[in-house]
Amino acid sequence: AQKITQTQPGMFVQEKEAVTLDCTYDTSDPSYGLFWYKQPSSGEMIFLIYQGSYDQQNATEGRYSLNFQKARKSANLVISASQLGDSAMYFCAMSRGFTGNQFYFGTGTSLTVIP
Amino acid sequence: NAGVTQTPKFQVLKTGQSMTLQCAQDMNHEYMSWYRQDPGMGLRLIHYSVGAGITDQGEVPNGYNVSRSTTEDFPLRLLSAAPSQTSVYFCASRGQSSYEQYFGPGTRLTVT
Numbered sequence: 001a002q003k004i005t006q007t008q009p010g011m012f013v014q015e016k017e018a019v020t021l022d023c024t025y026d027t028s029d030p031s032y033g034l035f036w037y038k039q040p041s042s043g044e045m046i047f048l049i050y051q052g053s054y055d056q057q058n059a060t061e062g063r064y065s066l067n068f069q070k071a072r073k074s075a076n077l078v079i080s081a082s083q084l085g086d087s088a089m090y091f092c093a094m095s096r097g098f099t100g101n102q103f104y105f106g107t108g109t110s111l112t113v114i115p
Numbered sequence: 116n117a118g119v120t121q122t123p124k125f126q127v128l129k130t131g132q133s134m135t136l137q138c139a140q141d142m143n144h145e146y147m148s149w150y151r152q153d154p155g156m157g158l159r160l161i162h163y164s165v166g167a168g169i170t171d172q173g174e175v176p177n178g179y180n181v182s183r184s185t186t187e188d189f190p191l192r193l194l195s196a197a198p199s200q201t202s203v204y205f206c207a208s209r210g211q212s213s214y215e216q217y218f219g220p221g222t223r224l225t226v227t
Contacts, residue, residue: 004157033214035214043203043220043221044218044220044221045158045205045207045218047215047216047217050214050215052214091157091158093158095214098214099209099211099212099213099214101146101148101163101165101171102160102163102173102174103148103150103158103160104160104174105150105157105158105159106157107155107156107157108157
């Protein structure tokens, strides 16, 4: 069975500092995709970053990077130079297959950026 | 280009009533899906569709029906609402070979 675990219900970070949000996953599928989404207080879901299970290099998108450790089954999100606008809920998710039809989300981490 | 739209934004139902949550996308995406988001539980997949006429169940399909008669629309039907279906519902779509899902703004449903 597929499962995503986010063990940090809430995190605080000082503005301009870097922060790591943890995500571990469980799957027996050889091919899968890993995702991070941001949900501000307004409620919309915003795609941040994607990593395929066969990608050798960690994915990066601007200030976001995904620290992919396949043997440990972890896919942590690193946000560099935090901004006040980064305060939001962050969800880790996994798909069966690289662009699979079945998606599984974690329970989320609430990030608060302190000025 | 409106992206993914959902109607209504808010809805209150009484137990046993039926209703349809509407979802439409104008990006010609083959894949569409419905999720529910409950406090502390993240998003859970209800149903999905990979094209017109093709639907399949997700993680929590009980109590919900879907159909896909056109590429653009993917309505979610609650035949007999129950308080356990109180949740925020999100519709999403993506292109067939794309990994990025685009989410609608959500529908907040309360069943009393």
